[in-house]
Amino acid sequence: DGALREYSYLFWEAATMEPFRICMKNASCVRSSVLSDGLLQDALLAQGLSTDEATEMATHWLPALTKKEFVLIEFLPSEELDKRAKLNVVPMPALIHRVFMLFRSTDTEHSCNLPLVRSPALALPRGAKKPVIVEWGGMECF
Numbered sequence: 001d002g003a004l005r006e007y008s009y010l011f012w013e014a015a016t017m018e019p020f021r022i023c024m025k026n027a028s029c030v031r032s033s034v035l036s037d038g039l040l041q042d043a044l045l046a047q048g049l050s051t052d053e054a055t056e057m058a059t060h061w062l063p064a065l066t067k068k069e070f071v072l073i074e075f076l077p078s079e080e081l082d083k084r085a086k087l088n089v090v091p092m093p094a095l096i097h098r099v100f101m102l103f104r105s106t107d108t109e110h111s112c113n114l115p116l117v118r119s120p121a122l123a124l125p126r127g128a129k130k131p132v133i134v135e136w137g138g139m140e141c142f
Contacts, residue, residue: 027114031109032066040062042116043118049099057138061101073101073102075102099134103140
């Protein structure tokens with residue numbers, strides 16, 4: 001009918017032609033137990049998600065992230081995600097913000113120099129009249 005609709009969530013999944021790999025120089029290694037103490041929420045807020053979006057993403061991914069004692073996490077840059085999973089939206093929204101987390105649970109601590117929560121936090125303009133798309137997701141890498 002041509003009417004614009006508002007959706008809180010759209011779900012998609014895909015098979016990849018080429019596997020995603022965690023880049024250790026862009027990754028953080030944290031004890032998985034601290035993720036549920038708010039560290040994951042803080043990292044997602046720093047990535048530009050709203051409190052509701054960060055809570056939903058943390059709730060969805062925490063069980064997978066806490067399977068082993070440590071977890072490697074890399075937030076994939078938007079440019080890299082755009083190359084691997086192009087998003088085409090009509091009409092073009094005022095904002096497209098994508099947060100994509102690669103992770104691998106492990107029993108051993110890896111030396112990674114990057115903190116999981118990076119500052120300054122990304123501030124996104126919200127409340128635009130045109131549609132806004134915020135996408136969050138992740139993938140376990142083996």
